[in-house]
Amino acid sequence: MGTDEFYLNLCLQSAWQNQLITLPNPAVSALILDQYGTILSLESHQECGKPHAEVLALQKAYAKLSGDCEILRLSDSAQIHQYLLKCSQNLFNKTTIYVSLEPCGSHKCGRTPSCTSLLKALKPKRIIIATQDRSQNAKGGAEELEQCGIPVTKAWETKNLTSIHQCANSLLYPFNALQTKGRFLLYKYACRLDGSINGGQISSKAAQSKMHDYRAKADFLLLSGKTIREDKPTLDARFASLESKRPPNILILTRDNNFSTDAPLFDIPNREVKILNQINPTLQNINGFIMCEGGAELLSALQPHIDMLLVILQPSFNADFTLTMHLRLSFHLVHSMQIGEDLFLWLLPKNQPML
């Protein structure tokens, strides 16, 4: 593995930790090396509205390079920008910056100032970018940096970085789906090593907490009437590790409205509950990040609409279980990460176009 690929891979591994949590922003990480090649910082974007990965990495690297730790007290992106512009002088001129996604262009009109304008002012020695930002809001950063004389290595134009470029695109899939289709549908499926899904809560507490983080970021949680009928769930985000534990709005997919409304989910305040009596065309009219939780049956029914599958695998066997699944489907495994006792597998349906 070459040096650029090695450091970009560290960025990607790190960024996956915040997958979905940054939505509607992309999950991004940045890593900074000093003139000798020492890692100064590896930082990830945390949540929409908070500083971008580049800003956090520059903030930490500045403190290390200058010894001035005052900057570490700042959490507002505009304030960190200003501090860096004012104080960093030529401190970054010999640094190398790796970033999993093209820095946002200076025309950008988001909640935080543009990373490209900051990088142009700080003039690092070289910037290496894993993949392009194609969104109208933020694109064009790499070109701007080059025009300003900063050498930019673009993985999508570099032969031995093809594979890491593909990995960066997989990381970006949820963001790109929202950008291009206005909708991202994630199916979450929890099971054991033998495929069994019986016996109530399968996943560990840590995995459940991560799932509640995702719920807090979802626009809608989609479930079957059967789940409501049998499990009488609450479907909030009370175990989320995030500050916001906002309960998601609910979509119930049911042919015959055969469920009672005494499940705890109906008692959660400030939530919308919608009933869908069919998948087509109703589902297509719903926008945003939709997370589905369910078993094999709902997975089969929704299969053509699923953008990404998240399997939460509990490393155990549970005797004497029979699973009937009318589904024949192959996936590309794009990432796996251990959360508590469980393994999170991120999968893209095969033959799905890359966005």
Next chain:
Amino acid sequence: MGTDEFYLNLCLQSAWQNQLITLPNPAVSALILDQYGTILSLESHQECGKPHAEVLALQKAYAKLSGDCEILRLSDSAQIHQYLLKCSQNLFNKTTIYVSLEPCGSHKCGRTPSCTSLLKALKPKRIIIATQDRSQNAKGGAEELEQCGIPVTKAWETKNLTSIHQCANSLLYPFNALQTKGRFLLYKYACRLDGSINGGQISSKAAQSKMHDYRAKADFLLLSGKTIREDKPTLDARFASLESKRPPNILILTRDNNFSTDAPLFDIPNREVKILNQINPTLQNINGFIMCEGGAELLSALQPHIDMLLVILQPSFNADFTLTMHLRLSFHLVHSMQIGEDLFLWLLPKNQPML
């Protein structure tokens, strides 16, 4: 994550790539930082009889520090040792060396010279070690290094390195089982996301090749009479990526000898085929690295004897399959790695004593 933990983790991730392949030696990786903290090398022990991880990492780091690439032509451990002792002068005095296992002590009587005596001569600034070597052949390296005045950070005596120390012990499990019990029994189980195992070859070509590497290193391959009867397998190591494609000896577990000897496996030259009519006490008398390949039934039967489970997970669902498994067992997931399309999950049975 602290700096020491970060670099030790890079070592562990790297060492897992050669898990089992280094047997009867442990899987070990070493990483060297220069005086500024730049990564000079990250190298892994490849196979028994070849240079240890420390030697490979020192070899590459020497070439980078000195600009003398002549050393890279050497592949014999004793020759690299001599070259380093003769030419490196004080080149390593400011380097920091991370290693996933305690370097072998100078009393060692193996095929390659001792890493501790080499490190003592090269006098790096600091050495950080993830776990102890308890084998009679090689133990005592850390103490020797300290006695010679080199600062050593031992993860097993360092509070914030407890978790990485545990991870290093899991990596070492196969080696330690062979050292302490004389036997390491790995069960390999291939399945899909829904637990299905039907339809012949499940795993991808790349996964199969890795499995054949493991077979080439196994002392015995254990199978059920049913597998021989139904699959008529060859059970060699022809797809191994290693130089040696030695076919493993075979153990057939069968109650009634109900299999014919016309399976291709019986035609492989230079292989021993043993028949076991019962598990106890016959299996206990067989020493070495035993790899079992089979389905749910053999897994259930062998369960109390299994040291480690390797699940090779194909990311797909295969319709309408019913699996009956009379097994209720929980595991600790100790590592996962993607090989080709598949995911290799390394699992230790719960309630199993750490060696």
